[in-house]
Amino acid sequence: MPQLSRRQFTVSAGVLAAATLLPGCGSGDEPRGDTPSSDAPKERIVVIGAGMSGLAAARRLADAGMDVTVLEARDRIGGRTWTNTSLGVPIDLGGAWIHGPENNPLTALADEAGARRVETDFDRPVIYQDGRELSPDVVQNTLKRWQDITKALAPLSEEAGEDESVATGLAEVADMNDPLIQWAVASEIVGEYAADPDELSLKWLGSEGEFGGGDFILPGGYQQLTQHLARGLTIKLSTEVNKVIHSGSGVRLETTRGGFDADRVIVTIPLGVLKAGTIAFDPPLPDEKQAAIERLGFGLLDKVVLKFDQPFWPDADVIGLVGSEQPVSMLINGETFADAPLLVGLRGGSEAREREALSDQDAVAQVVAALNAPNPSGSLVTRWAEDPFARGSYSFVAVGSSPDDMETLGEPVGERLLFAGEATNPEFFATVHGAYQSGVREADRILG
Structure with a gap:
């Protein structure tokens, strides 16, 4: 059944123990790995950020023989992909799926890394309302109604102005007082874009590209891909960049671990950090780029992971919870990919932002109560908005912005700041593969 594009659970963050990092990643200043010798001096390239885009850029440059160093503020690599193993199995608390394997560059990367993939079936959820499992007929009817709504939104989107929101469109074509439609919006719109309908541009709804195929989760976690990319690279962890001084002659980076000089710098920090202005640019970024940063949206998708002694839920990949007070809109059955009795709850937009104020204990208790479940044997709760090195989960086209703002954000400043x-x-914002593509793009810009 065709629906809106499936990239909804793509990004978030946390901390891996240093022991889980691959050899070749360290916080020391010593170079890692060998680079081809050359009589000509190599350009010094610094990449800010060891997330997927930064690692992709650094890998491409290093393989081409460039002198490249990655500076990472966290004490781990991966950025908004974060594989946590504290519950005894790898769990991705950020980006978790490869959305559409056909022609997706992450498919080849996963093959190289030997990373197994398992498909998640989002189209056959089990849905609970007021603690009661809805019949398959009601569920399928709800999905059919949602399909009709998305079809009705399409012409409204084509005619919409820059200042119209998805909420405006939904008000015309959907009964927003219907709890089942509210659930569909929470799972398919808010979960997809990590933003509420009143924040999202109606004009640009569904403008992003999409690869063919299903949604595949990595049982071993995204760490398999990031560690594969990072092998042999010079990566300096716990190195927070405070200021980027750029000119026609070079770039100087001021960090918590001293200064770094470079011929060129690739900035891969999240949009949320750019919005916060925690890194100063001297001279300041061009007005056009700064305006794009301010107009674009940066959403939030959080997870509540619960591990139990025994499973008590139905045999389905996805479980939906209907109701305005539900602490999560959807749960992923961890048995399908982790071979453990796990449930991964998802919540996005303002609901996620408001609940970040909860303690871990209260956040878990809310989900347990909603499920009428026994106490879990372990749990994890993410707070991406509170993370100073993320400030949210991933970007979206906000009311008043457009994909042109993303183009502007990706344009170099002079010859040295990328x-x-x-x-x-x-085309592929808010996805791990989109991040990967962007890193390769900027590396290729340098390589010419």
């Missing part, structure tokens, strides 16, 4: 990251990819 930008990558999912928010610079107007």
Whole structure:
């Protein structure tokens, strides 16, 4: 059944123990790996950020024999992909799926890394309303109604102005008082874009590209891909960049671990960090780029992971919870990919932002109560908005913005300051593969 594009659970963050990092990643200043010798001096390239885009850029440059160093503020690599193993199995608390394997560059990367994939079936959920499982007929009827709504939104989107929101369109074509439609919006719109309908541009709804195929999760976690990319690279962890001084002659980076000089720099920090202005640029970024940063949206998708001694839920990949007070709109059955009795709850937009104020204990208790479940044997709760090195999960086209803003965000400033990251990819924003593509794009710009 055709629906809106499936990239909804793509990004988030946390901390891996240093022991889980691959050899070749360290916080010391010593170079890692060998680079081809050359009589000509190599350009010094610094990549800010060891997320997927930064690692993709650094890998491409290093393989071409360039002198490249990655500076990472966290004490781990991966950025908004974060594989946590504290519950005894790998769980991705950020990006978790490869959305559409056909012609997706992450498919080849996963093959190289030997990473197994398992498909998640989002189209046959089990849905609970007021603690009661709805019949398959009611569920399928709800999905059919949602399909009709998305079809009705299409012409409204084509005619919409820059200042119209998805909420405006939904008000015309959907009964927003219907709890089942509210659930569809929460799972298919808010979960998809990590933003509420009143934040999202109606004009640009569904403008992003999409690869063919299903949605595949990595049982071993995205760490398999990031570690594969990072092998042999010079990566300096716990190195927070505070200021980027750029000129026609070079770039100087001021960090918490001293200064770094470079011929060129690729900035791959999240849009949320750019919005916060925690890194100063001297001279300041061009007005056009700064305006694009301010107009674009940066959404939030959080997870509540619960591990139980025994499964008590139905045999389905996805479980939906209907109701305005539900602490999560959807749960992923961890048995399908982790071979453990796990449920991964998802919540996005303002609901996620408001609940970040909860303690871990209260956040878990809410989900347990909603499920009428026994106490879990372990749990994990993400707070991406509170993370100073993320400030949210991934970008979206907000009311008043457009994909042109993402193009502008990705444009270099002069010859020495380049930008990558999912928010610079107007075709595949908010995806891990979009981040990867952007890093390769900027590396190729340098390589000419």
